[in-house]
Amino acid sequence: MSKLHVTTTVNGDEVxxxxxxxxxxxxxxxxxxxxxxAKEGCGTGDCGACSVTVDGRLVCSCLMLGVxxxxxxxxxxxxxxxxxxxxxxxxxxIEYAALQCGICTPGILxxxxxxxxxxxxxxxxxxxxxxxxNLCRCTGxxxxxxxxxDTAAELREAS
Amino acid sequence: MALDDQKSIFTFVGTRPDRPDGLDKVTGRARFGADAHxxxxxxxxILRSPHAHARIVKIDASKAEALKDVKAVVTRADFAEVPFExxxxxxxxxxxxxxMAGEKTLYDGHAVAAVAATSALAARDAxxxxxxxxxxxxxxxxxxxxxxxxxxxxxxxxxxxxVPEGMHPNVVRYHESGHGDVEAGFAxxxxxxxxxxxxxxxxxxxxxxxxxxxxLGTDGKGExxxxxxxxxxxxxxxxxxxxxxxxxxxxxxxEIGGGFGGKTTVFIEPVALALSRxxxxxxxxxxxxxxxxxxxxxxxxxxxxxxxxxxxxxxxTAAEGTFRLQGGAFPGAPGDMTAxxxxxxxxxxxxxxxxxxxxxNRPKQAAYRAPGAPMGAFAVESVLDELCNQLGxxxxxxxxKNAAAEGSKASYGPTYERIGLVETLEAAKAHPxxxxxxxxxxxxxxxxGFWFNHGGETSVSLALSEDGSAQVMVGTPxxxxxxxxxxxxxxxxxGIPYENIRVTIADTASLGYNDVxxxxxxxxxxxxxxxxxxxxxxxxxxxxxxxxxxxPVDAVKWxxxxxVPSGPNAGDFDPLPLADITADMGATGGxxxxxxxxxxxxxxxxxxxxxxxxxxxxxxxKTSVTRYTVIQDAGKAIHPTYVEGQYQGGAAQGIGWAxxxxxxxxxxxxxxxxxxxxxxxxxxxxxxxxxxxxxEVPNPGHPFGVRGVGETxxxxxxxxIANAVxxxxxxxxxxxxxxxxxxxxxxxxx
Amino acid sequence: xxxxxxxxxxxxxxxxxxxxEVEAATTGELLKELVRLHPGLQAPxxxxxxxxxxxxxxxxxxxxxxxxxxxxxxxxxxxxx
Numbered sequence: 005m006s007k008l009h010v011t012t013t014v015n016g017d018e019v020x021x022x023x024x025x026x027x028x029x030x031x032x033x034x035x036x037x038x039x040x041x042a043k044e045g046c047g048t049g050d051c052g053a054c055s056v057t058v059d060g061r062l063v064c065s066c067l068m069l070g071v072x073x074x075x076x077x078x079x080x081x082x083x084x085x086x087x088x089x090x091x092x093x094x095x096x097x098i099e100y101a102a103l104q105c106g107i108c109t110p111g112i113l114x115x116x117x118x119x120x121x122x123x124x125x126x127x128x129x130x131x132x133x134x135x136x137x138n139l140c141r142c143t144g145x146x147x148x149x150x151x152x153x154d155t156a157a158e159l160r161e162a163s
Numbered sequence: 164m165a166l167d168d169q170k171s172i173f174t175f176v177g178t179r180p181d182r183p184d185g186l187d188k189v190t191g192r193a194r195f196g197a198d199a200h201x202x203x204x205x206x207x208x209i210l211r212s213p214h215a216h217a218r219i220v221k222i223d224a225s226k227a228e229a230l231k232d233v234k235a236v237v238t239r240a241d242f243a244e245v246p247f248e249x250x251x252x253x254x255x256x257x258x259x260x261x262x263m264a265g266e267k268t269l270y271d272g273h274a275v276a277a278v279a280a281t282s283a284l285a286a287r288d289a290x291x292x293x294x295x296x297x298x299x300x301x302x303x304x305x306x307x308x309x310x311x312x313x314x315x316x317x318x319x320x321x322x323x324x325x326v327p328e329g330m331h332p333n334v335v336r337y338h339e340s341g342h343g344d345v346e347a348g349f350a351x352x353x354x355x356x357x358x359x360x361x362x363x364x365x366x367x368x369x370x371x372x373x374x375x376x377x378x379l380g381t382d383g384k385g386e387x388x389x390x391x392x393x394x395x396x397x398x399x400x401x402x403x404x405x406x407x408x409x410x411x412x413x414x415x416x417x418e419i420g421g422g423f424g425g426k427t428t429v430f431i432e433p434v435a436l437a438l439s440r441x442x443x444x445x446x447x448x449x450x451x452x453x454x455x456x457x458x459x460x461x462x463x464x465x466x467x468x469x470x471x472x473x474x475x476x477x478x479x480t481a482a483e484g485t486f487r488l489q490g491g492a493f494p495g496a497p498g499d500m501t502a503x504x505x506x507x508x509x510x511x512x513x514x515x516x517x518x519x520x521x522x523x524n525r526p527k528q529a530a531y532r533a534p535g536a537p538m539g540a541f542a543v544e545s546v547l548d549e550l551c552n553q554l555g556x557x558x559x560x561x562x563x564k565n566a567a568a569e570g571s572k573a574s575y576g577p578t579y580e581r582i583g584l585v586e587t588l589e590a591a592k593a594h595p596x597x598x599x600x601x602x603x604x605x606x607x608x609x610x611x612g613f614w615f616n617h618g619g620e621t622s623v624s625l626a627l628s629e630d631g632s633a634q635v636m637v638g639t640p641x642x643x644x645x646x647x648x649x650x651x652x653x654x655x656x657x658g659i660p661y662e663n664i665r666v667t668i669a670d671t672a673s674l675g676y677n678d679v680x681x682x683x684x685x686x687x688x689x690x691x692x693x694x695x696x697x698x699x700x701x702x703x704x705x706x707x708x709x710x711x712x713x714x715p716v717d718a719v720k721w722x723x724x725x726x727v728p729s730g731p732n733a734g735d736f737d738p739l740p741l742a743d744i745t746a747d748m749g750a751t752g753g754x755x756x757x758x759x760x761x762x763x764x765x766x767x768x769x770x771x772x773x774x775x776x777x778x779x780x781x782x783x784x785k786t787s788v789t790r791y792t793v794i795q796d797a798g799k800a801i802h803p804t805y806v807e808g809q810y811q812g813g814a815a816q817g818i819g820w821a822x823x824x825x826x827x828x829x830x831x832x833x834x835x836x837x838x839x840x841x842x843x844x845x846x847x848x849x850x851x852x853x854x855x856x857x858x859e860v861p862n863p864g865h866p867f868g869v870r871g872v873g874e875t876x877x878x879x880x881x882x883x884i885a886n887a888v889x890x891x892x893x894x895x896x897x898x899x900x901x902x903x904x905x906x907x908x909x910x911x912x913x
Numbered sequence: 914x915x916x917x918x919x920x921x922x923x924x925x926x927x928x929x930x931x932x933x934e935v936e937a938a939t940t941g942e943l944l945k946e947l948v949r950l951h952p953g954l955q956a957p958x959x960x961x962x963x964x965x966x967x968x969x970x971x972x973x974x975x976x977x978x979x980x981x982x983x984x985x986x987x988x989x990x991x992x993x994x
Contacts, residue, residue: 024284031283040198041191043420045370046452050839053370081191090189098185101804104643104812106188107195107371107420129848136848139839141368141421142643143808144815145847324956325922338989339922499989515921534992576918576986577965615991618972682991764971864969 012073014039015083023070030054032070033080041081041110045139052138055111056080062118064137081110084117093117093155100151104142112138116152124160128153170867175654179804180661182647184418196374196390196417197449204376205234205279207438207448208286209431210293211458212268212275215302215524215832216315219264219295222276226292232285235442236293238276239263242437243406255403257493261527262404262433268297269317269492270524271833272457279438279446302524302832306466306489309333309523317492317522333522338499340575341483341515348481348513352472356549360542361898362881363825364464364489367531368816368844371420372455377435378445383407385439387414389432392422392640393679397429398671404433405440412436415670416640423816424530425460427679456837460529461826463488463496467542473550477561481513482506482574486539489521490528496520497528497535504878505539506574507613508584508770509565514574524832530681532813533614533874537820537881541899544610544882549895558609558886559597562772563588566611583796583860583870584611584770590856591772596792601776605789606891608775612878615768616871617682622675622760623692625653625700629749631742633657633700635693636669638677639685643812643873644805648686649693651801652867656697658724659741675760683871686801687766687862692759694866700757707751708739765864766871771795773814773879777887781910784903786822786888792854798862798870809872811853817880819845821888825900915979917947918986919954926953940964941975943985961990 007022014037021036028047033039033056042065045051049064056065057079084091093116096102103109112135119126119134126134131152132145140148187193224236242259264273276293280286301315308314309331316332325337349355375389385407391397394414402409419426435448450459466487472480484505490496498518506514551558566588567573569581591597591609601607624636635653639645646666654661678684701721708726709716718733719726725738748755776790793810800806823843827835836842861868881899888906889895894913898905914934924931933951937943943964947954963972965986971977972991979985 024282026284034197038200039191040194043195043371044197044449044451045372045420046839048452048838048840051370051452081189085190090186094189097189098181101179101182101644101808103185103188104805104808105369105371105419105421106184106193107369107418109188110191113189132847132850136846139368139370139844139846141370141423141816141844142812144811144845144853145850146811146853147804147808149847149852323960324926325960327925337922338920340920497992500992503989530992573968576920576988577970578968578984580968615970617991620973762973764974764977765969766972768970 008071010071010074012076012078014078015080025069025071027070028066029068029070029073030065032073033065039080039082043107043110045107052115053108053111055114055138057114057118062115081114084113091117092158096151096155100147102143102147102151108138108140112140112148120156120159124156126156169861173655175651175661176801176867177803178651179802180647182644183650183666184641184646193418195371195420199376199388199417201376201378201445204445204447205281205442206283206286207277207279207435207446208290209274209434210276210290211454212264212271212273213833214268214297214299215271215304216300217268217297218300219266219268219275220298221296223294224276227278227289230289232281233278233289234444235279235438236276237434237437237441239265241441242404242433255400257527258400258428259404261493262430270526272454272526274434274458277434277438279442304523304525304828304832306464306487306521306523309489309521310487317524321494321522334519335494335522336498336520338502338518340502342572343513345481345483345513345515349472351480353475354550354554355470355472356546357470358546358549358897360467360469360545362465362538362541363899364461364525365820365824366456366461366842367423367425369421369423369425372450372452373431373459374449375432375435376445376447377432377439379405379436379440381440381443383411385412385436387412387432387436388417389414390417390419390426392419392426392642392681393677394671395638395676396427396679397432400429401433401436405436413670413672416668419640419642422642423532424534424681427530427681428460430459452839453837456842457834458526460527462531463490463528463535465501465538467538469542469546471546471550473554475554477554477556477564479509479511479565482511483515484539484543485517487519487521488535489523489525491525492522493527494520494522495528500535501539503575504536504613505543508567508611509574510567510571511574516574532816532877536612536614536878537817540610540612540878541881541885545885545895548608548886548889559588559592562611581860581863582768582770583858586858586860587770587772587794587796590794590858591774594774594792594794594856596774596790596854604891605776605778606887606889608777608883608886608890610773610879610882610886612771612875613768614683614875614878616687616766617684618688618763618766619678619682619684620676620762621688621692622677623689623696624674625693625696625757627700627745627755629745631659631745632663633659635664635666636674637666637689637693638669638674639680639689640668642680643808644802645685645689647805648690648801652690652693653697656694656701657741658721683873684766687865687869687871688763690801690869691763691865692761695759696757698757699759700755703755704741704744707744707748710751711739712736765862767798767862767864769796769870769875771875771879773883775883775887777884777891779888779891779906784906786901786906788818788851788884791851792856793876794856794858795872795875796858796860796870797872798865799859799868800857801867801869803857806857806872807855810855810876813876814853814880815845815850817877818850818884821881821884821899821901823900823902915943915983915985917943920987920989923954923957927951937979939975939979940971940977943979963988963990
């Protein structure tokens with residue numbers, strides 16, 4: 005099967021790749037662009053470990069084809085920090101030990117950032133429902149939710 | 164071992180610093196199993212049996228092999244059939260048979276062939292061209308049916324010495340233990356409750372699928388990168404299955420995306436190496452989620468009978484349990500562990516327990532956090548709850564009355580050393596959760612739980628740098644923040660800041676053999692070895708100081724990161740900081756390192772008590788866990804935040820096991836729910852905050868008093884939740900998971 | 914002499930005895946003596962056992978000392994997750 009040429013923007017950088025029309029955006033990010041931060045936990049859109057934003061919208065990159073990224077703005081976990089300055093969510097996740105093994109962390113950070121951009125003052129229940137698409141098997145979510153809620157409070161104070 | 168030499172006042176231990184791998188894990192930089200690439204790398208894919216039980220008549224891979232993108236196809240013939248010394252026997256043979264089917268496929272998803280091709284898509288396409296002719300055989304997937312006389316035999320002669328005559332060949336191991344006279348005990352009881360319970364198989368559900376990158380040359384030398392709980396066992400097993408020398412295979416553990424016991428063995432690693440050897444190129448193999456469910460190691464399913472007698476004052480007079488565990492198509496279901504753990508929290512005069520290991524046409528079970536214990540606790544603690552309800556007893560008081568303590572005889576035999584069960588029950592009683600009022604429709608459940616914990620082969624090296632910093636090399640993959648704990652323990656001994664210590668998980672070529680990160684052993688055993696390796700280095704630092712000062716080494720002691728004279732008679736010298744000694748160590752005797760290796764044998768058993776509130780919707784049968792408190796003895800919490808994390812994670816997995824998770828097999832013997840949509844693990848909106856209480860009753864077998872904490876936390880939840888649900892619904896729930904259809908059925912039959 | 918308590922299903926291998934007496938100073942000697950006196954115990958010991966000495970469970974070590982008046986239990990080999 006012949007490959008298709010795709011031009012897209014990832015974390016602000018314009019990139020190009022050739023992909024098989026069956027390959028997912030996740031495959032392309034990981035195997036063609038070496039952005040292995042997004043993980044494949046299920047390949048069926050159930051676990052959220054591959055979460056990225058596409059033109060600002062939170063998606064499972066395993067459910068989107070690589071060719072569909074043409075002309076889009078993609079943001080991944082690798083783009084969350086501003087250079088060497090961590091995003092407040094990243095700092096709080098370390099401070100709260102909101103990760104144990106860390107495999108779900110990239111997807112959860114992307115999803116949580118997306119939540120706080122849309123809703124700077126979520127209730128605990130809203131945070132839990134927003135993150136219901138991101139499976140974590142280690143933490144029981146307790147410390148994750150606390151980290152997200154505290155980041156939200158800190159960002160509100162700062163703004 | 165006396166407690167006298169145990170340290171109890173700490174500078175670093177018990178603090179909560181940031182974990183050393185935090186930055187890598189929040190930026191996407193951490194490299195997990197599937198994140199590796201190699202020059203010239205091929206991609207592998209595995210063809211799996213669609214049948215629960217079938218004879219393989221013929222495999223024809225010629226069409227796949229003819230494709231130009233395909234570089235190798237392997238089947239069972241490509242593994243070590245000719246025994247390599249010391250030979251493929253026992254468990255190695257079982258692992259090989261599981262990794263790649265021989266004459267028969269034994270479960271839905273059993274591997275039958277594998278392909279390596281230039282891309283993942285090409286490998287998957289090639290699988291479709293491999294023709295396998297099967298002769299389908301009768302199958303059995305249920306534990307009770309597998310023991311019936313007419314059940315299909317999965318493998319003749321698989322039973323070991325322990326199985327009494329006359330049992331079905333699918334019963335492969337048998338355990339019976341206990342003490343006293345249970346019949347006499349039941350006769351003394353005011354009330355005897357007898358009931359039967361069933362739990363379904365669940366999966367560890369780690370979010371990272373198995374993944375590896377293997378390279379093996381025709382010279383018998385290889386490299387393997389994989390996500391694993393133990394790279395030495397991966398090394399040993401892969402080498403045996405491929406017929407190469409163990410030391411010629413270097414294995415590096417990637418960051419591991421969860422394991423919980425499921426990554427303590429190999430599945431795809433030997434296949435990647437076999438493909439690599441045939442193609443003469445590195446091969447990457449990554450499972451998809453469906454393969455993880457169908458063909459890795461879920462838990463056993465269980466069928467259990469419990470009988471307990473009690474006096475009106477709550478004294479247990481006798482207890483008896485039969486635990487039948489199905490562990491897939493191979494021996495190994497931990498029926499013995501279930502039996503030995505089930506009554507362990509209680510000081511019983513009369514107890515008898517029987518465990519069965521039963522084979523069925525399902526994937527070979529693997530460990531999952533305290534393997535075997537949660538199902539037994541579910542059955543036993545449900546009956547205890549029923550006794551409390553019928554006798555009008557407080558469930559915590561009843562448990563306190565019967566609780567095992569130092570000096571009492573364990574249900575599995577020996578006399579307990581110092582243990583912390585009573586302390587967890589007292590903490591439960593004092594906790595505000597226990598006295599909080601319940602809303603209408605809610606129920607509260609209590610359960611205790613026990614797990615043995617483990618020591619295991621352990622080897623740690625510690626090297627000091629000229630600038631006074633330290634590197635620690637341990638061999639136990641870090642699943643939940645153990646590098647932070649190791650650094651804290653090393654800091655405590657060396658007396659240098661936590662931040663000045665870097666802990667690395669060494670590869671198999673850099674350290675001696677280390678047992679797997681399992682059995683709640685990492686903080687205990689690698690921690691003990693880190694402490695001893697640091698002390699070893701401190702001895703050398705003291706020697707250098709003694710030489711510099713010209714005094715005997717026993718006149719030097721180590722305090723707050725400095726060598727100091729041990730008393731006024733030793734001489735008057737200013738404290739000599741570690742960095743001052745290491746600065747010129749090359750000229751004063753050479754590099755300074757510490758090392759320790761042993762199989763520590765003082766792991767110390769562990770207990771927990773959980774309190775759960777649950778609410779049942781009578782319309783839908785849906786259960787909500789409204790409040791959850793975990794109380795567990797950690798011995799000594801090195802990094803309390805990560806101890807809490809273990810408690811919370813265990814509880815959350817227990818909630819999933821209790822309420823939703825189960826392997827569902829169809830009449831055809833095929834797994835019907837092999838994706839996360841259908842095998843539903845708890846999501847953030849399913850759970851409340853999980854409160855934790857860390858009880859610290861020091862383990863006599865560790866220099867700082869550590870007991871493992873990873874596993875015990877999954878033992879009480881099944882029963883605690885079942886008790887809460889039963890009390891909320893007004894009907895005893897005897898089968899897990901308590902999914903909405905089962906709750907509705909129970910309410911209807913009430 | 915050390916009294917070694919077996920788990921009850923091993924009685925069929927020791928002619929009905931659940932407590933057997935052996936002369937041993939270490940866990941390794943103990944296992945060797947058990948097999949010498951009761952050859953039927955070879956199979957369970959090969960399959961894997963632990964030895965509890967005064968309540969401390971020794972999972973693998975063969976050189977652990979056994980004090981003269983110690984309480985000794987033979988246990989199935991423990992496995993963890």
